Amino acid sequence: MTDRDKEERPVLMKENIVLNCKAATPEEAIINAGSLLLKSGYIKSGYIKGMLSRDQNFSVYLGNMLAIAHGEKKARDQILRTGISVLIYPEGIDWHGNQVKVVMGLAAIGDEHMEILMHCANIFSDRKQVERLVRCRDKEKVYQMFNSL
Incomplete structure (x- = not known):
């Protein structure tokens, strides 16, 4: 990836939106969200391990059917640029006792996540x-x- 590719890459690319996903476990959903970020050049592969670890230690479920999968602080060196992925699970996922239908993968540099x-x-x-x-x-x-991200 060239510096120009990095500069022109939006926070969300259409190919990082997946509709009508089949039911999964939280771990599978995190890996799927992270894999999209990896494939699109937002993260290095080690960030996905940090995403899984974050959810194991502190659930990334935020309420209202949303989980935002993101890595632990120690995985920040695996972020190449700020980006998100959006996966929609119409049937829902049992996320540690909560129902999740939208899983976002989030990788952010500095305070860009705010x-x-x-x-x-x-x-x-x-x-x-x-x-x-x-x-x-x-x-x-x-x-x-x-789109306004």
Whole structure:
């Protein structure tokens, strides 16, 4: 990847949105979210281990059917640039006793995660909006929802 590729890469790329995922375990969902970030050049492979470890030590479930998988602080050196992935599981995942239907993978440099989290708080504060997101079958609409990141 060239420096120019790094500069032009948005926080969310359409290929990092996966709709209608089949039910999985939290571990499988984290690996899937992390693999998208890896494939797109946002992280090095070691970050996925940090994502799994974070959820084992402190659940990444945030409420309203959302889990944001992100790595432990010690995995920050595995982040190449800020990016997210979005996976939608309409059937839901049992996430340590909570139902999750949207899994986001998050890798952020410095404090860049704050703006992303604030935007996600706006999206996920309205249960009806979350339900529309989960039912959505149009990747473009999902992309537009997150496009302001």
